[in-house]
Amino acid sequence: DTEVTQTPKHLVMGMTNKKSLKCEQHMGHRAMYWYKQKAKKPPELMFVYSYEKLSINESVPSRFSPECPNSSLLNLHLHALQPEDSALYLCASSPALLNTGELFFGEGSRLTVL
Amino acid sequence: TQLLEQSPQFLSIQEGENLTVYCNSSSVFSSLQWYRQEPGEGPVLLVTVVTGGEVKKLKRLTFQFGDARKDSSLHITAAQPGDTGLYLCAGDGTGGFKTIFGAGTRLFVKA
Numbered sequence: 001d002t003e004v005t006q007t008p009k010h011l012v013m014g015m016t017n018k019k020s021l022k023c024e025q026h027m028g029h030r031a032m033y034w035y036k037q038k039a040k041k042p043p044e045l046m047f048v049y050s051y052e053k054l055s056i057n058e059s060v061p062s063r064f065s066p067e068c069p070n071s072s073l074l075n076l077h078l079h080a081l082q083p084e085d086s087a088l089y090l091c092a093s094s095p096a097l098l099n100t101g102e103l104f105f106g107e108g109s110r111l112t113v114l
Numbered sequence: 115t116q117l118l119e120q121s122p123q124f125l126s127i128q129e130g131e132n133l134t135v136y137c138n139s140s141s142v143f144s145s146l147q148w149y150r151q152e153p154g155e156g157p158v159l160l161v162t163v164v165t166g167g168e169v170k171k172l173k174r175l176t177f178q179f180g181d182a183r184k185d186s187s188l189h190i191t192a193a194q195p196g197d198t199g200l201y202l203c204a205g206d207g208t209g210g211f212k213t214i215f216g217a218g219t220r221l222f223v224k225a
Contacts (some may be wrong), residue, residue, distance in 0.1 A: 002158075042202055042215035043157065056212070090156050101147045101206040101213045105156030 003027050006091050006106035014083060015113050021109045023074040023091030026054055031055075032074040033103065034066060035090040047073060081113045116141040118203055118216035119156045127224040131194050135219045137203035144206055146186045147213075148177055151200040193223045 004025045013019050025032065031050050035043035048056035049068040057066075063085075065077040074091055088110050092103040121136045137146065141194060145164045149157035161170050163179035170177045174197075174214055176189040203216040 006156075040218075040220070042218050047210060048212075088154075092156075095164055101143075101145055101204050102159060103147075103149075103157075103204075103213060104159065105149075108156045110154065112208070 004093055004104050004106035005093055006109050007087075008109060009107065010110045011110045012114065013078065013081065015083075017048060017075070017081075018079045019109075020078065021076040021089055021091075023076075023106055024072055025091075025093045025104070027070055027094035027095070027104065028071075029095045029097065029104070030071060031094045031096070032068065033092040034076050034096070034104075035092060037088045037090055037108070047076075051098055066096075078111075080112075083113050084114045116143075116205070116207055116214050118205055118214055120201075120203055120216035120219050122216065124220045126224065127193055129223055129225050130193055131223075133190050133193060133221070135188045135190075135201055135203075135221075136185070137187065137216050139205070140184065142183050144183070146183075146204075148186070148188055149202040149204060149205045149219060151202060151218075152198075157200075157202055186191060190221075193221075195223045195225045197221060198223050 005063040007022045033048050037043045045058050046060045047066045052068045063080045067075040078091045088108045090108045094103050131211050139219045145162050147162050151157040161177045166181045166183045168179045174191045178187045201219045204213050221223045
């Protein structure tokens, strides 16, 4: 069982909706990540939080808004998405401040934008 | 720009066969990871290799890190249908906080 929990597992939303993806980890990790994965492609980095502060934004459109309320939680707020934003959204965490490449992923949230 | 190239991109084999997946780069990595991802799930970390020439075994899976730390291989002995999935190699990107992923090898093991 993964120790990174993502909810919801599936989400269908219209282009005018506002929704949120949630991620929780209790491993004491201090870095948390959002990745986007399209079919048959590797994960693409979106955001990195370190010690609850945004460290990296990979030029992600503002219709995606991350939030890290505390060291265990990571949210991704979604607003006015496009159909091409449909993908598997993966949350991950890592123990080290500097990335060693070892990431612990959640099971993902499958997003469909109509 | 650091890149990880995986080959083959797709592999379909019969149960019981052996296979090797390759992960190559022109850049040196301080470590490389291998992940397996099943459909609709997140990637699961299988192993980290750190030392050049290092060999690690995980049951029927053998992982090797090249002497120059630019490449790695994953060898599966007597593949089983449960080995089916997307195998991703990954490495630590420069500047911290960034993991570089290869494009993945999609393995299908037929019973």
